[in-house]
Structure formats: C-alpha cells, structure tokens
Amino acid sequence: MTKQDAGRDPAVGRPQDAIATLEPLVANHQLIRGAEHPSTLRSRYNLANAYQDAGRTTDAIATLEPLVADLERVLGAEHANTLRTRGNLASAYQTAGRTADAIAILEPVLADLKRILGAQHPDTLPSRGNLANAYQAAGRTQDAIAIFEPLLVDLRRILGAQHPNTLSTRGNLANAYQAAGRADDAIAIYEPLLADLEGTLGAEHPNTLRTRGNLANAYQAAGRTQEAIAIYEPLLADRDRILGAQHPNTLRTRGNLANAHQAAGRTKEAIAILEPLVADLERVLGTEHPDTFASRGNLANAYQAAGRTKNALTILEPLVADLERILGAEHPDALASRGNLASTHQAAGRSKEAIELFEPLIADLERILGTDHPDTLSSRGNLANAYQAAGRTADAIAIFEPLLADRERTLGSEHPDTLSSRGNLANAYVAARRADDAIAILEPLLADRERILGAEHPNTVSTRGGLANAYLDAGRADDAIAILEPLLAGLEETLGSDHANTLLMRNSLANAYQDAGRTEDAIALLEPLLADRERSLGSEHPNTLRTRNNLAILYQDAGRLDDAIAILEPLVSALERTLGADHADTVGSRGNLANAYQAAGRTADAERIRNPLEGGGSTFIV
Numbered sequence: 001m002t003k004q005d006a007g008r009d010p011a012v013g014r015p016q017d018a019i020a021t022l023e024p025l026v027a028n029h030q031l032i033r034g035a036e037h038p039s040t041l042r043s044r045y046n047l048a049n050a051y052q053d054a055g056r057t058t059d060a061i062a063t064l065e066p067l068v069a070d071l072e073r074v075l076g077a078e079h080a081n082t083l084r085t086r087g088n089l090a091s092a093y094q095t096a097g098r099t100a101d102a103i104a105i106l107e108p109v110l111a112d113l114k115r116i117l118g119a120q121h122p123d124t125l126p127s128r129g130n131l132a133n134a135y136q137a138a139g140r141t142q143d144a145i146a147i148f149e150p151l152l153v154d155l156r157r158i159l160g161a162q163h164p165n166t167l168s169t170r171g172n173l174a175n176a177y178q179a180a181g182r183a184d185d186a187i188a189i190y191e192p193l194l195a196d197l198e199g200t201l202g203a204e205h206p207n208t209l210r211t212r213g214n215l216a217n218a219y220q221a222a223g224r225t226q227e228a229i230a231i232y233e234p235l236l237a238d239r240d241r242i243l244g245a246q247h248p249n250t251l252r253t254r255g256n257l258a259n260a261h262q263a264a265g266r267t268k269e270a271i272a273i274l275e276p277l278v279a280d281l282e283r284v285l286g287t288e289h290p291d292t293f294a295s296r297g298n299l300a301n302a303y304q305a306a307g308r309t310k311n312a313l314t315i316l317e318p319l320v321a322d323l324e325r326i327l328g329a330e331h332p333d334a335l336a337s338r339g340n341l342a343s344t345h346q347a348a349g350r351s352k353e354a355i356e357l358f359e360p361l362i363a364d365l366e367r368i369l370g371t372d373h374p375d376t377l378s379s380r381g382n383l384a385n386a387y388q389a390a391g392r393t394a395d396a397i398a399i400f401e402p403l404l405a406d407r408e409r410t411l412g413s414e415h416p417d418t419l420s421s422r423g424n425l426a427n428a429y430v431a432a433r434r435a436d437d438a439i440a441i442l443e444p445l446l447a448d449r450e451r452i453l454g455a456e457h458p459n460t461v462s463t464r465g466g467l468a469n470a471y472l473d474a475g476r477a478d479d480a481i482a483i484l485e486p487l488l489a490g491l492e493e494t495l496g497s498d499h500a501n502t503l504l505m506r507n508s509l510a511n512a513y514q515d516a517g518r519t520e521d522a523i524a525l526l527e528p529l530l531a532d533r534e535r536s537l538g539s540e541h542p543n544t545l546r547t548r549n550n551l552a553i554l555y556q557d558a559g560r561l562d563d564a565i566a567i568l569e570p571l572v573s574a575l576e577r578t579l580g581a582d583h584a585d586t587v588g589s590r591g592n593l594a595n596a597y598q599a600a601g602r603t604a605d606a607e608r609i610r611n612p613l614e615g616g617g618s619t620f621i622v
Contacts, residue, residue, distance in 0.1 A: 015054035022047040036074050041067065045085060048092070055289040057096045058326075064089040078116055080123060083109055087130055095290075097331035099138040106131040120158055125151065129169055132176070139373040141180045148173040162200050164207070167193065171211060174218065181415040183222035190215040204242050206249075209235065213253060216260065223457040225264040232257040246284045248291060251277060255295050258302070265500040267306040274299040288326050290333070293319065297337060300344065305500075307541035309348035316341040330368050332375065335361065339379050342386070349583040351390035358383040372410045377403060377417065381424060393432045400425040414452055416459070419445065423463060426470065435474035442467040456494065458501065461487065465508055477516035484509040498536045503529065507547065510554075519557045526551040540578050542585070545571060549589045552596070561600040568593040572609075 026047050029040035044067050051060035068089055071082040090105040110131050113124040132147035152173055155166040174189035194215055197208040216231035236257055239250040258273035278299055281292040296319050303312040320341055323334035342357035362383060365376040384399035404425055407418040422445045429438035446467055449460040464487050471480040488509055491502040506529045513522035530551055533544040552567040572593055575586040594610035597603070 015050050018050040019047070019054060019056075022050055036070055041071065041074070041081075045081075045088075048088065052088075052092055052095065055285065055291070057092055057290075060092040061089070061096060064092055078112060083113060083123070083127075087127060090130065090134065094134055094137050097327065097333065099134055099332075102134045103131070103138060106134050120154055125155060125158070125165065129165075129172060133172065136176050136179055139369065139375070141176055144176045145173070145180065148176055162196065167197060167200075167207065171214060174214065178218050178221055181411065181417065183218050186218040187215070187222060190218055204238065209239060209242075209249070213256060216256065220260050220263055223453065223459065225260055228260045229257065229264065232260055246280065248285060251281055251284065252291060255291075255298060259298060262298075262302050262305060265495065267302055267500075270302040271299070271306060274302055288322070293323060293333060293337075297340060300340065304344050304347050307537060307543065309344055312344045313341070313348065316344055330364070332369070335365060335368070336375065339375075339382060343382055346382075346386050346389055349579050349585070351386050354386040355383065355390060358386055372406065374411075374417065377407060377410070381421065384424065384428070388428055388431055393428060396428045397425070397432060400428050414448070419449060419452075419459070423466060426466060430470050430473050433473070435470050438470040439467065439474060442470055456490075461491065461501065465505055468508060468512065472512055472515055475515075477512050480512040481509070481516060484512055498532060503533060503536075503543065507543075507550070510550065514554060514557070519554055523551070523554045523558065526554060540574055542579070545575055545578070545589075546585065549585070549592060553592060556592075556596050556599065561596055564596045565593065565600065568596055 022043060026040065026043045029037065029043050033040050044063060048060045048063040048067065051057070051063060064085065068082070068085050071079065071085055075082050086105055086109050090102040090109070093099070093105070094102040106127065110124070110127045113121065113127050117124050119128075128147055128151045132144040132151070135141075135147070136144035148169060152166070152169050155163065155169055159166050170189055170193050174186040174193070177183075177189070178186040190211060194208070194211045197205065197211055201208050212231055212235050216228040216235070219225070219231065220228040232253060236250070236253045239247065239253050243250050254273055254277050258270040258277065261267075261273070262270035274295060278292070278295050281289065281295050285292055296315055300312040300315040300319070303309070303315070316337060320334065320337045323331065323337050327334055338357060338361050342354045342361065345351075345357065346354035358379060362376065362379050365373065365379055369376055380399055380403050384396040384403065387393070387399070388396035400421065404418070404421040407415065407421050411418050422441055426438040426441040426445070429435070429441070442463060446460070446463045449457065449463050453460050464483055468480040468483040468487070471477070471483070484505065488502070488505045491499065491505055495502050506525055510522040510525040510529070513519070513525065526547060530544070530547045533541065533547050537544050548567050548571045552564040552571070555561070555564040555567070568589060572586070572589050575583065575589055579586050590609055594606045597606035597609060
C-alpha cells in the first residue's frame with residue numbers, strides 16, 4: 001500500500017479547518033439565497049474540495065453528485081463550471097477506487113471539451129491529463145502513456161517547456177513509465193525535471209519537494225535503494241523544517257523513507273519509523289484517512305518481513321474490516337488488504353487459510369477490476385505461491401503457466417512482473433522436481449535481467465541464486481557453487497554481511513557445499529550464519545530456526561550426533577511454540593531429531609519423537 005507523493009497539497013495542511021468554516025456557510029447560503037444561487041453553488045464546490053483534501057471522499061461525492069445535476073440545470077451541461085465540476089466528481093470517484101465511474105465521466109467530458117473548445121484549449125489540455133491519470137489508476141498504463149506522450153508535446157508547444165502544467169505532465173508521464181515497469185525511463189524524466197523545478201520554482205517549492213520524492217520512488221523501483229534513501233532523508237528534514245513535523249506531506253515522506261529502508265533489507269529501521277508514524281497519522285489526519293490506512297498496511301508488511309507474522313495479523317485483520325466498512329468491500333485498497341492478509345497467513349505457515357482467502361479474492365478482483373488488471377494478475381500469482389507452499393505443486397503450475405502468457409500479452413515480455421512470473425514458474429518446476437525445465441527458464445531469464453536491469457540489480461542477483469538452486473536440484477552442485485561463491489562475495493561487498501539477501505545466499509552456498517560432500521565447509525558457513533541471524537533477526541525468527549535445523553543436520557553428517565541433538569531438542573520446542581506442531585518446518589525438525597536419536601542408538605527416544613512420523617532422511621530446510 002505504498003503511496004507516491006500526492007498530486008497536490010491540502011490547503012495549508014489543515015482541511016478540517018476549511019470544513020468547519022464551509023459547512024455552516026453552505027447551510028446559511030442555502031437558507032438565505034437558495035441552493036442554486038451562484039454563491040451557494042460556489043460554496044458547495046469549495047466544500048466538496050475540502051472534503052476531498054481531508055480524505056472524506058464519500059462526503060465529497062455526496063456533495064458533488066447533486067451539485068453536478070444542479071449546475072447542468074442552472075448553467076447548462078456545456079458551461080465551463082459544469083464541465084469542471086464533472087471533472088472533480090470523476091476525481092473523487094477515482095480516489096474512492098471507482099475508476100470505471102471516473103472514466104465514464106472523463107471520456108465524454110473530454111469529448112465535449114474537444115468539440116466545444118478544441119483539443120488544444122487550456123481547459124481541454126488538463127482534461128486529457130485527467131483521463132490519462134484515470135486510465136493509469138485502472139491499470140491501463142499503456143492507454144495512459146498514449147495520452148501523456150502527445151499531451152506533453154502539445155503543452156511544450158502551446159504553454160512552453162517551463163509552464164507548470166508542462167512540468168507536471170512530465171512528472172505524470174514519468175509516473176506512468178514507472179507503473180509500466182520502465183523505471184529507467186521514469187528516472188530519465190525525473191532527474192532533469194527536478195533540475196528545472198529547482199531553477200524555476202526554487203528548491204523549497206512544494207512541486208520541487210514532491211519531485212524529489214518521486215525520483216526517490218523511481219530509484220527504489222529500479223533497485224537503487226541506497227540512492228532512494230539518500231534523497232528521502234534530507235527531503236524529510238526539509239519538509240519537517242518548511243511544512244512542520246505534522247504536515248501530511250512530512251508524514252508521507254516518513255512513510256516513504258520507511259518503505260525504502262524495508263526494500264534495502266533494513267526492517268528494524270522501517271518498523272522504528274512506522275510504529276510512531278501510525279500513531280501520528282491517527283492523531284493528525286484521523287483513524288479513517290487513506291494515509292493512515294496505508295501506513296497501517298505498511299507496518300504490517302514490515303512486521304511480516306521481520307518474521308513477526310502475529311504482529312502483522314493483529315494489524316491486518318482489523319484493517320481489512322475498517323477498509324470494507326469505510327470504503328466498501330469492493331474498493332481497491334480493501335481488496336489489496338485482503339490480499340496482504342492472505343499473504344501474511346501464508347508467511348505464518350497457514351497455507352490453508354491463505355488459500356481460503358485468495359480463491360474468493362481472485363473471483364472478486366476479476367469481477368470488479370477485470371481479468372487483466374495488474375492486481376488480479378498479482379493475486380493469481382499469490383494463490384499459486386500458496387498452492388506451492390501447501391504442497392499442491394501441480395495446482396501452482398496450472399496457474400503460473402497461463403499467468404505468464406497473460407502477463408506477456410498485457411504487459412510485454414520485459415515488464416518486471418512478466419520477468420517475475422518466469423522466475424516463479426521456474427521455482428514451481430524445481431518444487432515439482434522438474435529441474436531441467438526450471439533451468440531452461442532461468443538461464444535466459446538471467447541473461448534478460450542482466451541486460452534490462454543490470455548485473456547488480458536485486459532481481460538479477462535473486463535470479464542467479466535461483467539458477468544455482470536449480471543446478472543443485474539437478475545434481476549439478478559444482479555449477480551451483482561456481483555461481484554462489486562470487487555472488488556471495490558481491491553481496492557482502494555491496495549490501496553488507498547482515499543484509500537479508502546476503503544471509504539467504506550464505507545459506508544457499510552451505511546447501512551447495514553439503515550436496516557436494518563438503519560438510520566441513522558447510523559447517524564453517526552455517527555456524528557464523530546462525531550467530532548473525534540470532535543477532536540481527538532474533539532467536540525465534542523463522543530463518544534463524546531454519547538455520548539451527550540445517551546446522552544440526554550438518555553436525556549429524558559429520559558424526560557429531562551430540563551436537564546435533566543439543567540443537568534439535570530446543571529447536572523442536574521453539575518451532576512448536578512459534579509455528580505450531582503441524583507446520584511443515586516443525587514436522588521436518590521432529591523427524592530430524594528422531595533420526596539423530598536413532599543414529600545415536602537412542603531407539604526409544606527416536607520412536608517417541610517419530611511416532612506418528614514416518615522414518616526417512618534428514619530434512620534440510622531452505
């Protein structure tokens with residue numbers, strides 16, 4: 001639920017004051033002058049804008065709908081004020097997630113303006129931009145770009161390169177490029193745009209500050225998280241100084257900085273920002289403001305990334321209820337939160353609950369947003385992931401294969417989501433023991449990501465790791481090690497030894513050493529890895545617990561049975577307490593402890609632990 005910098009600032013950041021003034025003013029005008037007097041109509045229009053700025057979208061719509069009808073009757077359907085108010089109603093619909101309703105207004109409004117005023121009239125030009133924005137909100141990114149690109153050409157010719165509308169359209173086109181997965185194209189616009197804004201408006205103008213934030217967002221989308229943080233930190237200081245610590249845009253920048261920290265693997269820093277931010281937003285904007293909802297969702301995501309799934313569920317379950325109550329069950333934010341709740345259940349090892357949430361969610365998304373909307377496609381992928389986690393690999397592949405075809409058709413073969421779908425399908429093939437099919441996907445995918453994103457982009461690095469894992473599954477341990485050793489060295493240099501991706505890669509290399517029969521090398525990696533995970537993640541984080549399990553297996557392979565048992569006995573207790581007795585990791589570790597007991601000649605203990613488990617080899621948890 002991450003938010004871009006808002007398109008406009010609320011009036012002096014205090015829309016509640018405007019509402020307190022305008023509500024009695026409208027009532028007085030209606031009583032004294034009548035509902036259709038020009039002053040009354042103007043006050044109703046201003047009140048609707050104040051409601052919108054305060055996040056009270058339902059009230060804005062309730063004001064604008066009858067106002068449009070009154071203006072059409074009093075001034076006529078083609079009067080400039082009528083057309084402008086219809087546009088504002090469309091904007092309110094869009095904020096409420098009713099993008100189809102917004103587009104249904106904006107398309108005929110634009111047609112009317114073109115017919116009455118001409119395509120290049122000053123009132124027609126912004127309507128073209130508004131329709132493009134609505135298309136983008138509806139997931140019709142290519143339609144948005146198809147409007148923005150010629151609109152920018154017209155604005156430069158008619159208004160000039162430095163006109164505010166030209167500058168804002170450059171930013172909107174950059175946003176559309178970013179939404180289309182073209183982060184580098186977005187950056188290529190934002191960087192000179194920021195220089196132009198600083199030159200024409202000054203470094204402290206709201207539009208300049210907003211563009212700094214959007215450039216940081218683009219850097220983050222391009223995997224350049226450190227550059228994003230390097231913008232957000234001084235931007236936050238500037239907004240704090242210029243606007244004040246409690247201004248909505250200052251609060252929003254704190255949230256964006258937290259998201260950048262999380263993307264950089266700095267989950268503790270993200271949580272340290274988000275916890276007080278949620279409290280501040282509830283106090284300043286109210287518990288039901290969209291920014292408050294967004295930050296509650298972001299805090300839940302940070303908790304999940306930190307392995308604190310119980311904390312995440314504690315936030316998400318009431319958040320879903322609040323969004324459905326206030327915005328409606330079919331609002332995009334409510335639907336997105338249902339997806340986040342399902343994903344958190346899955347992260348907690350509760351695949352059954354995740355599937356039970358994802359299946360009806362996808363049906364709702366297909367009905368409300370359409371089968372090709374990005375959110376619908378993403379949820380199909382999440383359902384496939386849940387099937388895979390539940391051991392239903394064939395069901396996962398049955399989703400991933402057509403999903404990849406749909407993303408190639410709707411987004412193009414080089415969109416980040418399409419590339420991710422190729423990787424997810426490969427992972428499912430690995431889980432289905434179809435390592436050769438996975439390798440056939442991953443080898444060209446790695447080449448494509450290196451060409452499109454660069455060799456050091458996190459997704460490229462992840463694909464190299466995935467290919468190494470596929471090589472391992474195909475019995476090609478030496479090929480896996482040849483990838484993992486330099487990959488790990490690069491991650492330690494660029495991200496540091498404690499970054500989440502570095503820790504995962506150290507674990508993967510240990511797997512490869514074990515498969516290659518290099519048990520002592522694997523132990524030499526896992527012992528310090530366990531210490532680092534306990535320090536950075538905590539002793540009961542799922543990844544820490546998995547590392548303890550895997551080190552115990554290596555000790556057992558090395559004949560160090562007492563060391564293995566000394567790890568596994570408290571580990572099984574910890575897993576039962578944190579994940580539950582029936583979680584796959586708990587079951588696997590109980591089996592590993594039974595095997596260790598058996599190898600140590602403690603047959604009675606082995607039977608006590610194993611029953612009703614089946615015997616078998618030790619389970620190395622990845």
